[in-house]
Amino acid sequence: MAAHMSHCRSWGRVQRFGIAVYRKYSSGSRYPNISLSAPLPGIPKPVFASVDGHEQCETKITTLENGLKVASQNKFGQFCTVGILVNSGSRHETKYPSGIAHFLEKLAFSSTAQYGSKDEILLTLEKHGGICDCQTSRDTTMYAVSAEVKGLDTVVSLLSDAVLQPRLLDEEIEMTRMAVRFELEDLNMRPDPEPLLTEMIHAAAYRGNTVGLPRFCPVDNVEKIDKKLLHTYLRSYYCPERMVLAGVGIEHEQLVACARKYLLDVKPVWGASTPTNVDLSVAQYTGGIVRMDKDMSDVSLGPTPIPELTHIMIGLESCSFLEEDFIPFAVLNMMMGGGGSFSAGGPGKGMFTRLYLNVLNRHHWMYNATSYHHSYEDSGLLCIHASADPRQVREMVEIITREFIQMAGTAGEMELARAKTQLKSMLMMNLESRPVIFEDVGRQVLATGKRKLPHELCDLISNITASDIKRVTTKMLRSKPAVAALGDLTEMPSYEHIQAALSSKDGRLPRMYRLFR
Numbered sequence: 001m002a003a004h005m006s007h008c009r010s011w012g013r014v015q016r017f018g019i020a021v022y023r024k025y026s027s028g029s030r031y032p033n034i035s036l037s038a039p040l041p042g043i044p045k046p047v048f049a050s051v052d053g054h055e056q057c058e059t060k061i062t063t064l065e066n067g068l069k070v071a072s073q074n075k076f077g078q079f080c081t082v083g084i085l086v087n088s089g090s091r092h093e094t095k096y097p098s099g100i101a102h103f104l105e106k107l108a109f110s111s112t113a114q115y116g117s118k119d120e121i122l123l124t125l126e127k128h129g130g131i132c133d134c135q136t137s138r139d140t141t142m143y144a145v146s147a148e149v150k151g152l153d154t155v156v157s158l159l160s161d162a163v164l165q166p167r168l169l170d171e172e173i174e175m176t177r178m179a180v181r182f183e184l185e186d187l188n189m190r191p192d193p194e195p196l197l198t199e200m201i202h203a204a205a206y207r208g209n210t211v212g213l214p215r216f217c218p219v220d221n222v223e224k225i226d227k228k229l230l231h232t233y234l235r236s237y238y239c240p241e242r243m244v245l246a247g248v249g250i251e252h253e254q255l256v257a258c259a260r261k262y263l264l265d266v267k268p269v270w271g272a273s274t275p276t277n278v279d280l281s282v283a284q285y286t287g288g289i290v291r292m293d294k295d296m297s298d299v300s301l302g303p304t305p306i307p308e309l310t311h312i313m314i315g316l317e318s319c320s321f322l323e324e325d326f327i328p329f330a331v332l333n334m335m336m337g338g339g340g341s342f343s344a345g346g347p348g349k350g351m352f353t354r355l356y357l358n359v360l361n362r363h364h365w366m367y368n369a370t371s372y373h374h375s376y377e378d379s380g381l382l383c384i385h386a387s388a389d390p391r392q393v394r395e396m397v398e399i400i401t402r403e404f405i406q407m408a409g410t411a412g413e414m415e416l417a418r419a420k421t422q423l424k425s426m427l428m429m430n431l432e433s434r435p436v437i438f439e440d441v442g443r444q445v446l447a448t449g450k451r452k453l454p455h456e457l458c459d460l461i462s463n464i465t466a467s468d469i470k471r472v473t474t475k476m477l478r479s480k481p482a483v484a485a486l487g488d489l490t491e492m493p494s495y496e497h498i499q500a501a502l503s504s505k506d507g508r509l510p511r512m513y514r515l516f517r
Contacts (some may be wrong), residue, residue: 099217
């Protein structure tokens with residue numbers, strides 16, 4: 001007890017900023033009345049992590065002697081995403097049977113000169129906590145790996161092998177044929193028709209050329225694609241000057257050193273490149289209609305089946321992502337917004353976009369109204385997808401054509417500000433993710449040789465005015481419409497009527513008079 005009393009005498013309780021602070025009052029104290037905010041004597045000064053200005057935000061780009069570009073973006077963390085992007089996709093298949101890009105996507109990361117099977121590749125990556133993936137689009141093929149930074153050397157070696165030294169064995173090609181057939185069956189059976197409609201609208205907008213060529217391998221071509229044909233294609237398109245090695249979360253010098261080691265003097269398995277055979281066709285927008293009469297009544301069976309719906313997509317030519325008008329079109333697409341009628345949520349879910357306010361909130365019988373913007377290096381397509389009961393297709397088409405016409409009116413100050421803010425926040429939130437930064441770096445450097453940073457894009461978005469939106473819309477409405485229609489099309493208006501509606505002042509379809517209904 002006495003010891004406790006003496007302890008209480010030597011320590012005083014001081015109330016500072018609402019916090020009880022104990023200070024030793026004994027005469028033998030080494031630091032009398034020392035402030036808690038001052039550094040303690042004899043303790044080394046702390047070193048804090050810091051970002052030196054814009055240095056850490058910049059994308060560094062180096063072009064190697066063989067034409068390959070190496071681009072990197074540093075990002076704090078112990079994992080990195082590294083990959084090779086190739087300027088090759090379904091749009092380059094003009095001189096070949098369609099479906100080569102689809103086959104190459106499925107064959108990616110199979111056996112190579114260095115690895116006997118896909119399992120060997122996956123086991124090698126597992127040692128570095130890694131995963132791999134390959135994705136093809138209409139204009140780009142992307143091989144990517146996410147793994148620990150320490151395994152960078154192994155990762156670049158593996159990527160080089162997967163892209164330039166694939167074995168393409170007969171059994172692997174046969175397995176790919178099975179996978180492609182299954183995917184084509186699934187595409188026609190799935191309740192969500194969006195991938196199929198996207199294929200159809202591109203085929204209608206760019207009939208028989210570049211981005212209008214099928215992204216999925218047509219059934220008739222599955223047996224035609226073999227090792228010899230793949231090698232002929234790869235010889236033309238998989239050359240260093242059409243590639244970018246992109247990395248996020250690694251030092252640029254390290255990535256360049258690995259690129260020199262594994263990608264500089266490597267002879268591909270198909271022999272010397274012949275880039276002279278590359279198809280340089282520019283996308284020719286044609287407009288037109290692609291119809292697919294299909295029974296959609298049994299698409300989604302079960303305890304709560306989705307009702308039978310007819311899906312319509314109407315598009316008009318926008319612009320390429322290299323043009324200045326790309327930003328106004330991106331804002332316009334955000335302003336149109338839309339979604340499904342079952343999408344719950346508040347302002348953040350886009351409930352204040354035009355397709356919600358003017359379409360879904362007013363016409364309860366419509367199940368979907370969504371705006372999409374597809375953009376490529378030489379053209380673009382802004383389209384609206386809508387779905388409703390087959391008996392109300394004509395009315396639905398008129399509602400969509402009216403929305404297109406109303407785009408040319410002056411945008412409200414509030415809705416424009418909201419669309420711009422939403423676009424900026426979506427951009428910044430997406431770029432929080434390392435794989436998304438990787439894809440952004442790779443695609444921009446592949447297309448333009450440089451990268452626009454997020455803050456530059458945000459400034460461009462902020463500068464968009466209502467007159468910019470009006471200008472790009474007026475220009476867009478001069479193009480012929482592209483139409484994709486899927487489902488029961490008994491009540492579908494003719495292409496000429498849709499064209500007339502989009503050329504009118506109010507977007508209404510020409511009246512039809514029937515003696516018998």
